[in-house]
Amino acid sequence: MGFIADSLSRVKPSATIAVSNKARELKASGRDVIGLGAGEPDFDTPDNIKKAAIEAIERGETKYTAVDGIPELKQAIADKFKRENGLDYDPAQCFVAPGGKPIIYNAFAATLNPGDEVLIPAPYWVSYPDMALLCGGEPVFVGATMDDGFKLRPEALDAAITEKTKWFVFNSPSNPSGAAYSRDELKALTDVLMKHPHVWILSDDMYEHLVYDDFEFVTPAQVEPGLKDRTLTMNGVSKAYAMTGWRIGYAAGPVELINAMRKVQSQTTSNPTSIAQWAAVEALNGTQDFISERAAVFKERRDLVVSMLNQATGLVCPTPEGAFYVFPSCAGCMGKTTPSGKVLETDEDFVTELLEAEGVAVVQGSAFGLGPNFRISYATSTEALEESCERIQRFCASLT
Numbered sequence: 001m002g003f004i005a006d007s008l009s010r011v012k013p014s015a016t017i018a019v020s021n022k023a024r025e026l027k028a029s030g031r032d033v034i035g036l037g038a039g040e041p042d043f044d045t046p047d048n049i050k051k052a053a054i055e056a057i058e059r060g061e062t063k064y065t066a067v068d069g070i071p072e073l074k075q076a077i078a079d080k081f082k083r084e085n086g087l088d089y090d091p092a093q094c095f096v097a098p099g100g101k102p103i104i105y106n107a108f109a110a111t112l113n114p115g116d117e118v119l120i121p122a123p124y125w126v127s128y129p130d131m132a133l134l135c136g137g138e139p140v141f142v143g144a145t146m147d148d149g150f151k152l153r154p155e156a157l158d159a160a161i162t163e164k165t166k167w168f169v170f171n172s173p174s175n176p177s178g179a180a181y182s183r184d185e186l187k188a189l190t191d192v193l194m195k196h197p198h199v200w201i202l203s204d205d206m207y208e209h210l211v212y213d214d215f216e217f218v219t220p221a222q223v224e225p226g227l228k229d230r231t232l233t234m235n236g237v238s239k240a241y242a243m244t245g246w247r248i249g250y251a252a253g254p255v256e257l258i259n260a261m262r263k264v265q266s267q268t269t270s271n272p273t274s275i276a277q278w279a280a281v282e283a284l285n286g287t288q289d290f291i292s293e294r295a296a297v298f299k300e301r302r303d304l305v306v307s308m309l310n311q312a313t314g315l316v317c318p319t320p321e322g323a324f325y326v327f328p329s330c331a332g333c334m335g336k337t338t339p340s341g342k343v344l345e346t347d348e349d350f351v352t353e354l355l356e357a358e359g360v361a362v363v364q365g366s367a368f369g370l371g372p373n374f375r376i377s378y379a380t381s382t383e384a385l386e387e388s389c390e391r392i393q394r395f396c397a398s399l400t
């Protein structure tokens with residue numbers, strides 16, 4: 001028996017972090033590398049939010065807080081769900097964690113028994129399956145295709161649910177595809193879920209505020225109130241408020257689940273950082289004006305990247321509704337040979353050779369459960385995006 005737990009043997013380190021590390025190494029060795037792997041806004045945290053944190057320090061808000069968040073933040077979360085999503089939650093049903101990730105981890109740790117299935121539509125955010133595994137559950141994947149806009153078909157959802165399905169993980173807008181479900185598309189899925197009362201829904205709404213072209217964001221408990229009693233609606237300040245480093249995520253759901261999550265958090269991290277919680281109160285209660293200003297910048301970048309990638313030989317890039325990712329197919333490059341003589345057989349070959357040849361770091365789609373595709377994060381400057389798309393075009397044109 002080795003020292004490291006057996007349960008860790010099936011868990012993969014994050015592929016997106018691996019790409020960022022590789023890009024950093026190449027940069028350190030003097031190569032000119034553009035990293036399009038990271039999933040964080042390039043914008044700074046707005047000043048009013050920083051100021052709230054500074055004031056919290058000066059007031060001495062530097063002690064332990066309630067494990068699941070200060071009352072002011074839980075109230076701000078309840079108000080946010082009411083104002084933006086039409087959802088009524090009591091502050092006692094709201095929960096704060098040190099980031100969106102621990103919300104999911106706490107929920108799985110609090111509910112999964114060995115053999116319980118967590119149903120995850122592919123392409124998926126890399127952490128869902130590994131967090132399910134860490135908590136003793138079984139990730140089960142149900143695929144969507146690019147032809148369906150990377151969105152799950154209701155009949156595929158219905159067919160994938162078994163007696164053992166404990167959670168269905170829903171993520172719209174999606175990391176990695178950027179796909180977001182319209183009200184009708186989501187209703188078709190919630191109709192299926194209504195037929196399976198043993199299945200709980202984890203709705204990861206992290207990219208709620210990053211939708212374009214007047215797209216209306218909706219979340220399952222809002223579209224089908226009949227599901228609210230078995231839905232955990234989660235969100236966070238990381239992406240919408242450019243606060244990735246502050247580590248605040250939040251959720252609302254049935255009290256029994258929230259209490260169980262609090263028990264997990266009380267014996268692991270305890271409360272999220274007190275100062276970051278006060279910053280999050282300002283994020284949720286303060287001005288929201290910059291959200292639409294920033295979304296307009298992201299939309300321009302999305303349009304630029306989609307258009308330039310579709311001009312690259314062998315790539316097809318759909319236009320996503322939201323988030324800050326595109327997820328083009330590189331099927332047209334498979335079987336081709338690079339100038340250095342390497343035959344591209346997988347999307348992993350494609351991203352490795354692209355990084356070698358042109359110094360552009362992207363993440364292979366197979367890491368997210370669908371290939372041959374790759375993910376580009378366009379949360380970086382327009383100049384860097386133009387330059388990297390030119391390099392991708394040159395790389396594709398060099399293949400024979």
Ligand SMILES: Cc1ncc(COP(=O)(O)O)c(C=O)c1O
Pocket residue numbers: 039098099100101102125171174175204206236237238244247248249
């Ligand atoms: C879909 C999705 N959910 C949750 C998270 C976690 O966010 P946080 O940084 O707040 O833990 C991310 C971050 O990349 C994400 O892409």
